[in-house]
Amino acid sequence: MPQAPFPMTRHRRVRASAALRNLVRENELSVNDLIWPVFVRDGQGIEEPVASMPGVVRRSVDRIVEAAREAASLGIPAICLFPYTDPALKTELCEEAWNPDNLSNRAIKAIRDAGIEIAIMTDIALDPYNINGHDGIVRDGVIVNDETVEALVKMALAQAEAGADILGPSDMMDGRIGAIRAALEENGHSNVTIMSYAAKFASAFYGPFRDAVGASGALKGDKFTYQIDPANRLAALRCVERDLMEGADMVMVKPGLPYLDMVREVKDRFGAPTYAYQVSGEYAMIEAAAANGWIQGEKVMLESLMCFRRAGCDGVLTYFAPRVARILNG
Template sequence: MLSRPRRNRSSAAVRNLIRETELNAGHLVQPIFLMPEADARLPIASLPGTFRMGIDEVLREIEDCMQFGLLSYMMFPAVPEEHKDKTGTYATAAENFYLHAARAIKERFPEVCLISDVALDPYSTDGHDGVVIDGEIHNDETLKLLDAMSVAQAQAGFDVIGPSDMMDGRIGSIRRALDREGYTGTGIMAYTAKYASAFYGPFRDALDSAPRQLQDVPSDKKTYQMDPANAREALREAAHDAAEGADYLMVKPALNYLDIIYRLHEAHPLPIAAYHVSGECAMLLAAAERGWLDYEQAASEALLSIRRAGADVIISYFAKDYARWS
């Protein structure tokens, strides 16, 4: 027997010599759930170890993460019900705590990369990512609001705008709006293949952003988020987003869609981002709490699989822990 692959696994030093995939803190993004009360730190029951935080706590959290080399953060607003309406007007309001928090973060930590969320659902009484008109999520009316939201976020200091809405044409519309206002250096991370997944539950708990049960209004997001059965459609979405000026293409969720990450990585030269979503993380955490899995080993393997599939950027609730371990 001339070939013995085990010779290349004989020790840690030998294995490290030929390791094909590397994952470090520089590839990771830590999600942050922001709430208006400055000193708040409230646990999310369905996602253990993750909190809704006010800006004072967020600044402390970022400082703590940075000591492990974690420099990138994606922030989501938990908007109180009294600030919500049909068209999400609070998203661009001067008093919006989310925009004020971005300014505070960039003033304190100018070296971090801060990524936004662009969609109406945190601000909408309907809980949808677009404007509901006569029971339909209206694409082109939504684009005007997303443009204004994106410009407001760029003004607040976000480095990268993250349109998560899945409206057609929104990348080109946002790019033009940003460029008109002089924000040519602000990037766009397109949620390119965002699937209508069952794994978003803890996230929606954190933001109270699930679609509302209202008469004549869809109670799910299947008319604009992608069908989990489809793969070729993701390539079509990616081609549109790339042509419209996206700087990153995202796949969401990650673990159940490793094939999609790989397809986009092979088809496009743009950086590929993957969102390791709340439900995917919560399952692993629940198994670890019961002693069925070793948390560090299982979480590390999950993140490595996403990286191996072709993700350049991984957004995960495990980012801080992995950065600390590595």
């Protein structure tokens, strides 16, 4: 863009003081931009540390209710539930995924019964319930698409009936958004929102998360036949466009910081509400480097989230959410 030559233009003038920097700041980070992912497990009164994610725990349902109350008190608008399923309940067909009384659905109901004013987001994928560790049903070594979509629809309806506000299909099967949206409409859940994991890449950054939900040991093979190749930009954009056309209300790019180029392009091209997931590997790297004194952990945490906002994110799923909220609330 045109500008006067130096010295008439001195860009440092507006950087000279905190007041001036605040006046010209282009993006802001607020508590309203945060979604807090939490892990739910069976039992009572349990907070079990996740070894590969310092500061993150698996909580029993009663402690999930306490976490939701804490999040609401901090002004965090949404909490996202991920289950750590008993291995004895994992099967080839993943039937536990749509059990009305599975961990996620019990947690949803418990938060609702407690009257906590917070949006509840859920995960829709079969990996926490799959004996093979995959997001879809496996037949003869192949992750089958259409049969998986049928299972995901049943899972989505069970979560909607439990009281979920936002469904997060993270499986990357073809056609699942349209099928879920149609089922929600047909079953009286037209106001339930879908945040599609529309551009989910086959990333190595997910390792600690798989530990947290107990899927690491179960996984046979990899997820490259359904998640997007990290080298592919246009393929990701086609997936986002398809999910929006099928009825997604919001879209997500996952992982986060290594894929900010995709965040920016998705937001600019489609204009839809756009989110990113600051995934477990990103979180673990920041925490490990901070613990070793190699970076200033709090400053890097806040800077990383501001980068999401600058790239075009309307919000971020981050394990840092409560910590950030306390800082932002002063």
